[in-house]
Amino acid sequence: MIAHSGDGADDRGRGGMPVTRRAVIGGVAGAGLLEMLSMASPLQNEAMAEESPEGIAGRALFAAETPHVYTRAQWKARPPRRPATVLNRAPDHIVVHHTATANSRDGSLAHAFSLSRSIQNIHMDKNGWDDTGQQLTISRGGIVMEGRNRSLKSIRAGDLVVGAQVLHNNDHTIGIENEGTYTSRAVPGRLWKSLLEVCVWLCQEYDLDPSSAIVGHRDYNKTECPGDRLYARLPELRRSVAARLEGSPSPGNATTGPVLPVLPSLDDLT
Ligand SMILES: [Zn+2]
Numbered sequence: 406m407i408a409h410s411g412d413g414a415d416d417r418g419r420g421g422m423p424v425t426r427r428a429v430i431g432g433v434a435g436a437g438l439l440e441m442l443s444m445a446s447p448l449q450n451e452a453m454a455e456e457s458p459e460g461i462a463g464r465a466l467f468a469a470e471t472p473h474v475y476t477r478a479q480w481k482a483r484p485p486r487r488p489a490t491v492l493n494r495a496p497d498h499i500v501v502h503h504t505a506t507a508n509s510r511d512g513s514l515a516h517a518f519s520l521s522r523s524i525q526n527i528h529m530d531k532n533g534w535d536d537t538g539q540q541l542t543i544s545r546g547g548i549v550m551e552g553r554n555r556s557l558k559s560i561r562a563g564d565l566v567v568g569a570q571v572l573h574n575n576d577h578t579i580g581i582e583n584e585g586t587y588t589s590r591a592v593p594g595r596l597w598k599s600l601l602e603v604c605v606w607l608c609q610e611y612d613l614d615p616s617s618a619i620v621g622h623r624d625y626n627k628t629e630c631p632g633d634r635l636y637a638r639l640p641e642l643r644r645s646v647a648a649r650l651e652g653s654p655s656p657g658n659a660t661t662g663p664v665l666p667v668l669p670s671l672d673d674l675t
Pocket residue numbers: 409410411501502503622628630631
């Protein structure tokens with residue numbers, strides 16, 4: 406189990422598509438988002454839009470709230486065999502995986518942390534990799550965790566930690582492992598909500614277009630991953646992420662306003 410992740414490729418890759426270093430349009434702390442929106446007059450909004458590198462009003466107004474991501478220290482990761490390689494560029498694709506593990510009903514923090522440790526053990530001891538393959542992990546309960554070492558710092562800096570999650574394509578993609586097996590079973594709501602949140606965050610941090618950036622593992626490698634059921638929902642995921650990125654407080658766009666769901670916090674779960 407979990408052997409599909411990376412498919413044997415650790416820190417290797419070839420010729421990813423060139424990527425543009427992200428333009429800095431995000432970075433507003435989540436808590437300040439609503440204040441920022443309420444304070445900005447239409448005129449100010451327009452000025453902000455013009456200052457945006459993309460010139461897209463929605464992008465300029467939107468500021469993704471960094472989802473709560475539990476760190477490696479919190480789930481008690483082992484040290485990696487060597488520090489991960491960090492590339493001074495953004496990834497061009499977000500790869501959605503399933504862990505191909507049991508569809509657990511345990512949504513607890515303890516279960517999520519145990520899952521991360523289990524994946525790391527398999528990737529290091531069985532697969533012989535330097536560390537956990539994927540950059541991010543989401544439990545069935547919607548708990549988001551850092552995977553490979555240096556992932557969180559790199560995302561916040563707009564850089565890419567080279568993982569081991571997509572054979573031949575690790576030097577230009579970032580991977581999210583979603584707990585469960587979605588060949589025939591539906592994706593839990595809490596996991597979906599967190600996956601959406603993480604994709605909004607990554608698209609904002611890396612200035613990615615969700616309509617083309619979000620892909621499934623099977624789009625690169627010969628694998629069932631992320632399962633037919635999860636794969637079938639990727640178009641919906643792309644649309645939902647795009648709607649959130651383009652969310653604007655204008656009356657005509659009220660239904661897609663950038664109201665962000667709250668991810669589990671440590672206080673809620675302990
Ligand atoms: Zn996969």
